[in-house]
Amino acid sequence: xxxxxxxxxxxxxxxxxxxxxxxxxxxxxxxxxxxxxxxxxxxxxxxxxxxxxxxxxxxxxxxxxxxxxxxxxxxxxxxxxxxxxxxxxxxxxxxxxxxxxxxxxxxxxxxxxxxxxxxxxxxxxxxxxxxxxxxxxxxxxxxxxxxxxxxxxxxxxxxxxxxxxxxxxxxxxxxxxxxxxxxxxxxxxxxxxxxxxxxxxxxxxxxxxxxxxxxx
Amino acid sequence: xxxxxxxxxxxxxxxxxxxxxxxxxxxxxxxxxxxxxxxxxxxxxxxxxxxxxxxxxxxxxxxxxxxxxxxxxxxxxxxxxxxxxxxxxxxxxxxxxxxxxxxxxxxxxxxxxxxxxxxxxxxxxxxxxxxxxxxxxxxxxxxxxxxxxxxxxxxxxxxxxxxxxxxxxxxxxxxxxxxxxxxxxxxxxxxxxxxxxxxxxxxxxxxxxxxxxxxx
Ligand SMILES: Nc1ncnc2c1ncn2[C@@H]1O[C@H](COP(=O)(O)OP(=O)(O)OP(=O)(O)O)[C@@H](O)[C@H]1O
Ligand SMILES: Nc1ncnc2c1ncn2[C@@H]1O[C@H](COP(=O)(O)OP(=O)(O)OP(=O)(O)O)[C@@H](O)[C@H]1O
Ligand SMILES: [Ca+2]
Ligand SMILES: [Ca+2]
Ligand SMILES: [Ca+2]
Ligand SMILES: [Ca+2]
Numbered sequence: 001x002x003x004x005x006x007x008x009x010x011x012x013x014x015x016x017x018x019x020x021x022x023x024x025x026x027x028x029x030x031x032x033x034x035x036x037x038x039x040x041x042x043x044x045x046x047x048x049x050x051x052x053x054x055x056x057x058x059x060x061x062x063x064x065x066x067x068x069x070x071x072x073x074x075x076x077x078x079x080x081x082x083x084x085x086x087x088x089x090x091x092x093x094x095x096x097x098x099x100x101x102x103x104x105x106x107x108x109x110x111x112x113x114x115x116x117x118x119x120x121x122x123x124x125x126x127x128x129x130x131x132x133x134x135x136x137x138x139x140x141x142x143x144x145x146x147x148x149x150x151x152x153x154x155x156x157x158x159x160x161x162x163x164x165x166x167x168x169x170x171x172x173x174x175x176x177x178x179x180x181x182x183x184x185x186x187x188x189x190x191x192x193x194x195x196x197x198x199x200x201x202x203x204x205x206x207x208x209x210x211x212x213x214x215x216x
Numbered sequence: 217x218x219x220x221x222x223x224x225x226x227x228x229x230x231x232x233x234x235x236x237x238x239x240x241x242x243x244x245x246x247x248x249x250x251x252x253x254x255x256x257x258x259x260x261x262x263x264x265x266x267x268x269x270x271x272x273x274x275x276x277x278x279x280x281x282x283x284x285x286x287x288x289x290x291x292x293x294x295x296x297x298x299x300x301x302x303x304x305x306x307x308x309x310x311x312x313x314x315x316x317x318x319x320x321x322x323x324x325x326x327x328x329x330x331x332x333x334x335x336x337x338x339x340x341x342x343x344x345x346x347x348x349x350x351x352x353x354x355x356x357x358x359x360x361x362x363x364x365x366x367x368x369x370x371x372x373x374x375x376x377x378x379x380x381x382x383x384x385x386x387x388x389x390x391x392x393x394x395x396x397x398x399x400x401x402x403x404x405x406x407x408x409x410x411x412x413x414x415x416x417x418x419x420x421x422x423x424x425x426x427x428x429x430x431x432x
Binding site for chain 1: 219221227228229230231232233234235236237240242285287311313317318334335336337338339340341342344345346348349355356357359360361362363365367391393394396400401402404405419421
């Protein structure tokens, strides 16, 4: 289903959200008070408008109240960020996502009705730190305090051995859920007979403790 | 192994990287030219210093050349960002990660030897857009152009049915790799007898196409 999104504030974050939604086939109205920001995105979205998001009249004229989702993406101007979020919720937009600068700011946004609050810089900081301390971890999803899904480069010590032979579950308490092969092929739920090859990336469910015991 | 990290530029991203590394038990030297930024992090890291990262003498005096990883995290001042990255590589730090403002900036960083280039705002923009268009997707890891791992809220239509009965693999081409239960418990590799309960979150491997065919 094609949905209508409005993105207000076209910094790096807002621009990236707007472009991606548009690439994924959705209608995107992008707005910034700065002409350059609007210009840069003009050919990538349904409509790009130079306007201050605080102008209620402009939002009404553009029919924003009928949109499905609004993303309030400016950072430095907290007042504008909060005011616009409040206005969009009062207009009745069912899903308003706001970018917060700090947890304090996030609490205010929550109180005034933001449906989702996002901290792009802080979240990526946490992700990078986690990736850096485990040099073989390429990506992860946290499942719980203890468990995560990790995408890891297979240890050279695993090369040419089968999953059954390595007995990863018993030896390390990890479960291999998929293998991403050099050419891009994905092997889902590889069985014990699967032999690990050079450049294989393993997708595993593992406790954080178990992971640190894996050989490099 | 406890490793030594230096983070230069304590905006939201840099602060978050420094704090997380420190929480994970590593040595962190955090540096910013702005006193307030340094002060805010003082009690969270091994050492917090007010200094301009461009001052080579200061970096030497702090023994930065012996660190394992450096993160160059300032955004707006491209000149400082590039100069500092270059200096750190010339000092022989094996792993220098730099935050880029744009792909153009990223190319320069690559040329001067940055080992990893990160675009926090752009990456989170892509992540948010993907999460928004699939309202039941909570998180994901892209495995290939076609396949991803998705963390999804189980459809209400799946409630009280077993994985075998739903035959998710044959019906939708998805594989359930783990279930995250309401209380936080993780069921790894649930068998066909597993019965889906209220508030279950399913971790699946699926093609993007298959996912869009799942009931809400
Ligand atoms: N009231 C407003 N109406 C429309 N656009 C606005 C308004 N206030 C700020 N903006 C725009 O929002 C954009 C992003 O703002 P800002 O630079 O403060 O955010 P940021 O957090 O630094 O962004 P990022 O880190 O994603 O690049 C800017 O292009 C700015 O012109
Ligand atoms: N040469 C420098 N040496 C040390 N610190 C610096 C230097 N240049 C900038 N900084 C610091 O880097 C921090 C982040 O810079 P800036 O605000 O430009 O980045 P940003 O991309 O907006 O950050 P974020 O989006 O993560 O909040 C600031 O606290 C600033 O004082
Ligand atoms: Ca900015
Ligand atoms: Ca930013
Ligand atoms: Ca992820
Ligand atoms: Ca800033």
